[in-house]
Amino acid sequence: MKRVQFNNRFLPYLFLLPQMAVIVIFFYWPSIQAIQSSFYIEDPFGFGSTFVGLRNYHDALFGGDYLNIAVFTVWFTIVVTVLSLSIGLLLAVKADAILRGASAYKTALIAVYAVAPPAAGLIGSMFFDQHIGPFVKLVSYFGWDMKVGVNYYDTAFAMIFISVWKQIPYNFIFCLSGLQGIPVSVREAATIDCRSGFRRFWTVILPLLSPTAFFLLIINMTYSLFDTFGIVDTVVKDKAANNPVTLVYKIYLDGFRGNDLGGSSAQSVILMIVVFVLTIFQFRFLERRVHYG
Amino acid sequence: MARIEIARVSKIYTGGVRAVSDVDIDIADGEFIVLVGPSGCGKSTLLRMVAGLETISEGSVSIGGRRINDVEPAERDIAMVFQNYALYPHMSVYKNLAYGLKNRGTPKAEIDARVAEAARMLELEPYLERKPRALSGGQRQRVAMGRAIVRKPAAFLFDEPLSNLDAKLRVSMRGEIKQLQKRLGTTSIYVTHDQLEAMTLADRLVVLNGGRIEQIGAPLEVYHRPASTFVASFIGSPAMNLLPATVFNGGILIGDQLSGLSANLPNGHVTLGLRAEDLRLVTQGTGMPFTISFIEDLGAQRLLHGLCGGHPLVVAVSPDLDLPANIRLTIAADRLHFFAVDTGKRIEPGPAPVQPAQNGTETAASEAGMTAGF
Numbered sequence: 234m235k236r237v238q239f240n241n242r243f244l245p246y247l248f249l250l251p252q253m254a255v256i257v258i259f260f261y262w263p264s265i266q267a268i269q270s271s272f273y274i275e276d277p278f279g280f281g282s283t284f285v286g287l288r289n290y291h292d293a294l295f296g297g298d299y300l301n302i303a304v305f306t307v308w309f310t311i312v313v314t315v316l317s318l319s320i321g322l323l324l325a326v327k328a329d330a331i332l333r334g335a336s337a338y339k340t341a342l343i344a345v346y347a348v349a350p351p352a353a354g355l356i357g358s359m360f361f362d363q364h365i366g367p368f369v370k371l372v373s374y375f376g377w378d379m380k381v382g383v384n385y386y387d388t389a390f391a392m393i394f395i396s397v398w399k400q401i402p403y404n405f406i407f408c409l410s411g412l413q414g415i416p417v418s419v420r421e422a423a424t425i426d427c428r429s430g431f432r433r434f435w436t437v438i439l440p441l442l443s444p445t446a447f448f449l450l451i452i453n454m455t456y457s458l459f460d461t462f463g464i465v466d467t468v469v470k471d472k473a474a475n476n477p478v479t480l481v482y483k484i485y486l487d488g489f490r491g492n493d494l495g496g497s498s499a500q501s502v503i504l505m506i507v508v509f510v511l512t513i514f515q516f517r518f519l520e521r522r523v524h525y526g
Numbered sequence: 527m528a529r530i531e532i533a534r535v536s537k538i539y540t541g542g543v544r545a546v547s548d549v550d551i552d553i554a555d556g557e558f559i560v561l562v563g564p565s566g567c568g569k570s571t572l573l574r575m576v577a578g579l580e581t582i583s584e585g586s587v588s589i590g591g592r593r594i595n596d597v598e599p600a601e602r603d604i605a606m607v608f609q610n611y612a613l614y615p616h617m618s619v620y621k622n623l624a625y626g627l628k629n630r631g632t633p634k635a636e637i638d639a640r641v642a643e644a645a646r647m648l649e650l651e652p653y654l655e656r657k658p659r660a661l662s663g664g665q666r667q668r669v670a671m672g673r674a675i676v677r678k679p680a681a682f683l684f685d686e687p688l689s690n691l692d693a694k695l696r697v698s699m700r701g702e703i704k705q706l707q708k709r710l711g712t713t714s715i716y717v718t719h720d721q722l723e724a725m726t727l728a729d730r731l732v733v734l735n736g737g738r739i740e741q742i743g744a745p746l747e748v749y750h751r752p753a754s755t756f757v758a759s760f761i762g763s764p765a766m767n768l769l770p771a772t773v774f775n776g777g778i779l780i781g782d783q784l785s786g787l788s789a790n791l792p793n794g795h796v797t798l799g800l801r802a803e804d805l806r807l808v809t810q811g812t813g814m815p816f817t818i819s820f821i822e823d824l825g826a827q828r829l830l831h832g833l834c835g836g837h838p839l840v841v842a843v844s845p846d847l848d849l850p851a852n853i854r855l856t857i858a859a860d861r862l863h864f865f866a867v868d869t870g871k872r873i874e875p876g877p878a879p880v881q882p883a884q885n886g887t888e889t890a891a892s893e894a895g896m897t898a899g900f
């Protein structure tokens with residue numbers, strides 16, 4: 234590692250300042266605000282607020298459909314993470330077999346990533362559109378009368394489908410570059426030591442890919458929990474009730490549609506704690522099994 | 527058990543690069559073959575075709591009588607030692623050694639026994655539980671060797687296994703590899719560009735140049751009778767002196783100078799090969815005149831760099847030899863090498879002429895001098 238010496242000892246902090254400012258303004262500050270307002274009930278018309286202690290938390294956890302939504306969110310997160318990670322990995326393994334050394338193809342494939350995410354949500358919801366959606370049309374031939382936004386399970390399916398689809402290129406690229414980072418001679422040694430390609434993958438390739446996989450696991454869980462907000466919104470917005478939503482979307486609904494700032498703050502604090510615990514768990518228990526080269 | 531036959535093997539890479547051309551090597555069971563040649567001559571490519579890591583474009587390879595062109599690398603019954611060791615970084619030394627056996631369904635007790643034996647042979651016992659990254663270069667190299675020997679394969683393939691080690695370790699590992707191979711009696715193919723490594727390890731040397739075999743032979747045979755100027759300049763250190771020379775009526779001229787040497791060859795131009803260590807200094811009588819430009823002291827040897835007949839020449843002498851002011855060089859007649867100027871191929875002179883060599887040479891040389899008009 235190269236060490237850079239700064240002449241002025243404040244200079245490094247100056248360089249860090251913009252990044253720190255962004256973190257403080259967009260992360261710490263809202264977090265503190267959320268924690269604070271989770272203990273108050275805000276007057277709906279904005280005429281002050283009343284301290285209510287833990288009542289918001291109690292209401293959030295035991296009131297209404299919070300637990301149902303939490304269960305859905307857990308499933309949603311697991312399914313999206315597992316599917317997008319495994320499909321991304323599968324595609325990367327297939328591409329890697331062809332791409333060894335051919336960097337032109339690699340660039341072409343990676344370019345997909347730059348296009349896909351911003352367009353994905355919109356394209357996805359058109360895909361499942363009740364009237365013009367090709368997917369809906371396709372499955373209707375098999376007798377599946379798909380009603381996204383009306384039928385709970387159909388909506389969940391569309392949400393998962395779009396979320397997975399949007400995340401695949403991201404996982405694909407990281408997996409591919411992880412695979413290409415595995416030394417050729419180590420693979421070759423494995424070809425001599427082990428006949429079965431499948432076994433080689435499990436015993437050599439995947440363990441060497443574990444830092445990438447671990448990183449992606451965390452990224453994908455965060456993505457499923459938070460970044461799918463836009464997708465959930467496109468799919469269920471202005472649709473009849475009784476649609477599956479994730480916790481983040483419920484926070485938004487309660488806070489900005491229901492004007493229950495205290496309640497939604499309490500929910501976001503709960504979510505924050507869950508993610509915090511989850512991350513610590515991942516680093517404590519999973520990372521031990523990760524091999525950093 | 528494992529004779530390796532490489533028959534008319536060629537490698538043509540996509541794009542038409544002909545990396546290996548028509549190579550024929552018949553390797554006896556237990557033989558240690560060293561492929562040697564400059565960078566890019568196709569050594570690795572040839573070895574990797576035997577290993578199954580490259581497809582064989584033309585020809586065939588068989589190991590122990592079985593044609594293996596279309597056999598998976600894992601089924602060829604070979605083990606390979608790579609230049610950068612290629613250890614599995616996530617596995618302990620024990621697991622690295624056991625991996626190949628485990629995948630072949632070897633019983634646990636047998637794996638333990640074989641790993642223990644290899645670890646003892648290679649003095650790896652204290653490190654069995656360590657990961658490769660916690661080992662020194664030399665220790666990693668031993669693990670790589672161990673991974674090959676636990677399998678008890680029909681053949682060992684080595685691709686420059688010592689070139690990442692420092693000079694001292696290289697010498698000691700070289701000795702160990704040789705001993706190990708002799709003890710196990712496993713047929714081996716070893717790739718190197720280091721001619722010293724090649725000379726010391728090989729039962730037979732294969733000198734490659736531009737994908738073709740230049741010469742196959744025992745190390746000393748290659749050293750004493752190089753088949754071409756390429757081999758002559760590649761094998762031996764310092765490299766053989768190659769001088770343009772002219773043969774006239776049995777005498778040899780170097781540049782425009784009389785050399786005092788003779789050879790039973792037809793008149794014409796040849797390339798004359800003289801090993802630095804075969805040249806002797808003489809203070810009187812006939813000999814090639816030699817002017818020293820600079821001296822390199824190597825400790826055991828002293829290298830005199832200078833000019834002979836206008837051409838650069840290196841002479842190796844004992845370090846405690848007093849250098850006379852006016853140096854002339856001589857060399858035993860059987861230590862002369864001749865090569866064709868155009869093809870670079872070795873030319874064998876006929877038996878020495880009946881007439882006294884000394885006289886014949888002098889007359890021939892002076893006549894040549896006049897005729898050629900130097």
Ligand SMILES: Nc1ncnc2c1ncn2[C@@H]1O[C@H](COP(=O)(O)OP(=O)(O)OP(=O)(O)O)[C@@H](O)[C@H]1O
Nearest residue numbers: 539540543545564565566567568569570571572719
């Ligand atoms: N995949 C490839 N595609 C095309 N040409 C290749 C490929 N691999 C090697 N070559 C060419 O084949 C020739 C022989 O390569 P090889 O690796 O066998 O050389 P080498 O004798 O092992 O050299 P070194 O001592 O540098 O390892 C070289 O000219 C190289 O450029």
Ligand SMILES: [Mg+2]
Nearest residue numbers: 569570571685
């Ligand atoms: Mg090579």
